Amino acid sequence: MRYVSVEQVEPGDVLARSIYTSEGLTLLQRGVQLTVGMINKLRRFGVTMLSIKDPFFDEVKEQEVVTETTRKDAIRNLSAAISCVQSGKEFDVRGIQKSVGSIVEETLRNRKVLLNLGGNSHRRQCPVHSFAQRLHDGDGHGRRFWL
Numbered sequence: 001m002r003y004v005s006v007e008q009v010e011p012g013d014v015l016a017r018s019i020y021t022s023e024g025l026t027l028l029q030r031g032v033q034l035t036v037g038m039i040n041k042l043r044r045f046g047v048t049m050l051s052i053k054d055p056f057f058d059e060v061k062e063q064e065v066v067t068e069t070t071r072k073d074a075i076r077n078l079s080a081a082i083s084c085v086q087s088g089k090e091f092d093v094r095g096i097q098k099s100v101g102s103i104v105e106e107t108l109r110n111r112k113v114l115l116n117l118g119g120n121s122h123r124r125q126c127p128v129h130s131f132a133q134r135l136h137d138g139d140g141h142g143r144r145f146w147l
Contacts, residue, residue: 002054006047011036016051022079024072066106074099 001016018030077095084091
């Protein structure tokens with residue numbers, strides 16, 4: 001799997017991870033072979049990065065650190081909070097607190113995860129991307145963990 005810019009994706013590439021809307025609904029399911037129309041739709045939805053299957057990385061073992069349910073809930077809760085802030089409304093922080101708690105709990109439950117967040121100063125990436133890219137297990141086998 002490769003994490004690439006939507007600008008680098010080509011028709012025929014296969015989606016390695018599902019993509020969700022801001023409401024947590026599935027926009028495109030994992031395993032879908034992308035078409036020009038799908039790629040354009042992703043751009044319209046504001047998707048800038050995505051994971052595609054790559055045969056060069058087939059032997060890299062990936063492990064989901066955060067469940068799909070937690071991921072969807074976090075997307076939904078953060079989207080609702082952002083909408084409230086943008087419209088000047090108050091919002092209940094309990095949903096965000098629950099999502100953050102679930103992410104931390106699920107991450108810490110996996111004892112092999114080593115959080116190596118340093119050494120990324122040469123890249124101009126958002127902190128969440130850096131966090132996802134730098135989750136590795138401690139056994140040195142090059143396994144990657146994706147949020």
